[in-house]
Amino acid sequence: MRIIRFQHKKKAPQYGWILNDKVGQVEGSFSEGFRRLEADIELKEVQLLAPVQPSKIICVGRNYVAHAEEHGAEVPDLPLLFLKPPSTIIGPNDPIILPPQSEKVEHEAELALVIGKRGRWISIDKAFDHIFGYTIANDVTARDLQRSDKQWTRGKGFDTFCPVGPWIDTDFDPTDALVTCHVNDELRQMASTRDMVFPIRQIIAYASSVMTLEPGDLILTGTPAGVGRLSPSDQVTISIEGLGELINPVSNEERN
Ligand code: MG
Helix, strand or coil: CEEEEEEECCCCCEEEEEECCEEEEEEEECCCEEEECCCCEEHHHEEEECCCCCCCEEEEECCEHHHHHHCCCCCCCCCEEEEECHHHEECCCCCEEECCCCCCEECCEEEEEEECCCECCCCHHHHHHHEEEEEEEECCEEHHHHHHHCCCHHHHHCCCCEEEEEEEECCCCCCCCEEEEEECCEEEEEEEHHHECCCHHHHHHHHHCCCCECCCCEEECCCCCCCCECCCCCEEEEEECCCEEEEEEEEECCCC
16 A cells, blocks of 8 residues: 555645556554555646645664765664754755755665554564655765764754655565665666665664654655765665665755
């Protein structure tokens, strides 16, 4: 099942599901699950929005060895967690806005998971019970500010720095899926999720030993090697095998 959030004509945004070129409404929630109603709306008549509105976005840094190495950084002994504010979220086809404070904004293609069941101190063997489904995210990063600030709030936290979507897939198998990132026609990143240092079940257990995971929370599982600079009028395409494709244009911030 592929869950979306969408806007149809002038109506309020709502959750729904997608089947080929049709969209239907749903009843329910991330914690209860969704019941699908008839898919009777044309996909081309709706705007797809980010499929989550999380209370928090938890991210894992340096979770692929080759990415840690390209920054001359050590792979940590435990998952390296940080947060992005929910105000970073944008949906499919929304523009990533390059802020004037940074000279070097980079893409980071990542598999993301959405929490379905609330929990604290979740054990490794129960971790998958707490996942609602999977989506694609881009952990956009102002690399120069991340470095100069020492900690990452500003470098990771600008508005539009977390494109997510286009849907949440509840049946996706995350064990060995190819993650690729193209900027325009250039292949920048390609690796399998099997190369993660810390597997998903360990990330959930570790994060939930710190903070309660709420239904709808988003966890980004880290990026492979090949991160690189974004420029105005670029187009970023992140694909995850079996999951889909997330496309976002890039533009400069215009200030009034
Ligand atoms: Mg990242």
